[in-house]
Amino acid sequence: MGESVQAEVMMSFLVSEELSFRIPVELCYETGDPYAVRLTFHLPGDAPVTWAFGRELLVDGVGRPCGDGDVRIEPTDPDLLDDALIRLQVGGDQALFRVGIPPLLAFLDRTDKLVPLGQERALADFDSHLDEALDRILAEEQNAG
Secondary structure, X not given: OOOEEEEEEEEXXXXXXXXXXXXXXXXXXXXXXXXXXXXXXXXXXXXXXXXXXXXXXHHHHOOOOEOOOOEEEXXXXXXXXXXXXXXXXXXXXXXXXXXXXXXXXXXXXXXXXXXXXXXXXXHOOHHHHHHHHHHHHHHHHHHHO
């Protein structure tokens, strides 16, 4: 197992324009999956929900609107860089969260010290993992046949 960086931040879950509540969210980055960050949301009365997406999306999203798919991140004011909105969508359902940018930057800084942005490939040895997986599959087929 590789090294990791973890942090807990408070986010506002924006249910509507009139209703929001604060929830703890765990941020996690692991060298075993160096391109991704994981956010685990602890909603009252529900089991924790984890979303994984690109670390680079989070880095870019604190400064400008980013994301085309299920995860979109943008600062509320690009000049102030005080808060960001994180929009998570599954089908027609979506959840909107507001978070302070300083704790995100502190977390991202710690991930960058562990694995500098752009150096993920050095840890993500996909070729050897692919070779190992193919060897296992071929061995299983030979044993079965």
